[in-house]
Amino acid sequence: MAQNFVMGRKRIRDIRNEELIAATIVAVHKRGYSVVTMAEIAREAGASAASINYYFGSKEGLMEATMRHLLRKLRTAMIAGYSAARTPEERLYAVMDANFSDALFTVPQCSLWMQFWANAPYSPRLARLHRINRTRVRSHVRAELANLLPAEQIETARSALQCYMDGVWLQAAQSESSVDAKAARLAAHRVVDLSLS
Numbered sequence: 001m002a003q004n005f006v007m008g009r010k011r012i013r014d015i016r017n018e019e020l021i022a023a024t025i026v027a028v029h030k031r032g033y034s035v036v037t038m039a040e041i042a043r044e045a046g047a048s049a050a051s052i053n054y055y056f057g058s059k060e061g062l063m064e065a066t067m068r069h070l071l072r073k074l075r076t077a078m079i080a081g082y083s084a085a086r087t088p089e090e091r092l093y094a095v096m097d098a099n100f101s102d103a104l105f106t107v108p109q110c111s112l113w114m115q116f117w118a119n120a121p122y123s124p125r126l127a128r129l130h131r132i133n134r135t136r137v138r139s140h141v142r143a144e145l146a147n148l149l150p151a152e153q154i155e156t157a158r159s160a161l162q163c164y165m166d167g168v169w170l171q172a173a174q175s176e177s178s179v180d181a182k183a184a185r186l187a188a189h190r191v192v193d194l195s196l197s
Contacts, residue, residue, distance in 0.1 A: 020055060023045030024063070067116050070104065081097050096192060099137075117130060
């Protein structure tokens, strides 16, 4: 009986965490990370600032949890894409597709992502997540390009593809209307094709 109670509490906590993270994405997009307050995030979630402190400890802790949530979405999309890919080119498309997946590529999430990267240099916890993500994407892109291009062209193509993704995310973060994830994926495929030609 006690075990069921603990499992039930854990589930409720997980649900509450997801609600607070969703509210963080909306509130940071609306107000900006540097000025949004815990009270504003709590109001967006229909919770109290004390509950955010209880679950995450601080605004930085909440931001870290939110970014981990988005990075899990990216990893899930990457795994799904890789499982269906059969060639280096298809795996390169999968890397790009993951960054523009329906679950990840929305204006509020792009906005939060860009604000996260802007604040990462000033926080060791956020900087660590930034390094892990950049290294992972760089590694995947390089690995596939190594099978498709001469060695001397790999780094230029890798840099161009990562800069392209960052640029599209930055534009999306500043968009006043919704973004089209499917169109973004098709455009990314064209950029890959240009990089390989």
